[in-house]
Amino acid sequence: MSKQTNRGKEAKDDISFGTEARLTFKEALSDLHYLLSRNYSEKNALQAVGTRYKLTQRQLRAIQSMAASEEQLTVVKSKAVTIDRLMGADLVFDGFNVLILLETLFSNAYLFKGLDGCYRDLSSVHGTYKRVSQTTLALDCVASFYKRHKIGNIIWIFDKPVSNSGRIKKMIEELSHKENLNWSVILENNADQAIIDQQKITVSSDAYIIRNCSHWFNFIGYLIEQEKIPATVFSVES
Template sequence: MNHRNRGKNTSDDSLFGSEKQVGTLRTAVQDMHYLLSRGYPEKASSELAGNRYRLKTRQIQAIRGASASQDQMLNRKSKESKAEDLKGKTIYMDGFNVLILLESMLSGAYIFEGLDGCFRDLSGVHGTYKRVNQTLHSLELAASFFQHCGVVKLCWIFDRPVSNSGRICQFIAEFAQERKLDWETSLEFNPDQFLAEREEIVISSDAWILDHCKKWFNLIRYLIDNKNLNATIIQFSLA
């Protein structure tokens, strides 16, 4: 029996759970946006903001994920697809990025809505992937989206070097076969580059992929808006 969750770290409530902390993080994201928009590198920008507001490592990780330059925001917005654009299309999914984010959200972890409107978490693969209690529910949400939006085929792309990537591919393939879903799984050595080169719409919240892909869809936004998910979301904006 699997008893693992992908929820909060023990320190997360103290780092993200108060209005004071969230207010400081929002100011730090605005500062990062200012620096990024003027050509400062992401690492230097996050270090400057982190030092100024005395942020902890996980807080810096959060503001890095939430920040973007003005050019990045405009570029990503110009390529964003709507739900009605997906009907009859083949879609490519950034497997670990989407699956782990869904698992984290369903586990009650803090989720961060960035300046680009994308949602990100603080979990990671760290060289190996293990299924958790929320994995099946995450796939059920993906299946509901797939059927409701009339997607013809969904291609899940996973990192070949990550341990257990083959097992999650097999698990997803069996899930899809049982439900007669036209899903495909694939292992790639460089999934980011592979997804960025697709002509089809991709689903990811990875910043590099969003900057370099042709078209993308905000699946997490769609699920939050349409599935009444009880997510713990911290929103960032320039207002």
């Protein structure tokens, strides 16, 4: 499995998501939220907002990750659990989602705080997962969190069709054995549905998953906001 230097950041990101962009994003996100809450299709709403505010494709991807309708926000909020629910609990981790977000965080690339409180990034596996310099640090972070909060079990679920999923499975299993962690790793052809079907507390920032699982925990949000792990965050909050 080849290894890159870092995860997620592009040369123009400091301009696209800099201080001057924040006001534009705040207005654009407000408009997108309004349209989605009135049942406009996401495609049409994005097109309208992107045209009005002259957003680049990368900015559009970012604002899409931050947006939600009022109904969606209500659903997500109703399913969120707090840290005190995790002691002794079994968690299911959305494998690539969590791992890539942590790699992005530790690469100092931009994370985008959505209206639902979730942090998301602009990285994607495109059918192939490649390790980066921060992969080991990301897994060590989860292991430390697991021990510190006395979590019962973690079930990692990864997309089987993604190239190198077998290798990251082996890497996690080796760490689990070395550190005596009660972890298991599963490869699934339809990982999203498999995660939802577990009916356990889910760790993910994937919008579809957190809206459809039984309960979810905002792991990345907790690390940034409560444990104060340094992060490069783009948010429209003042």
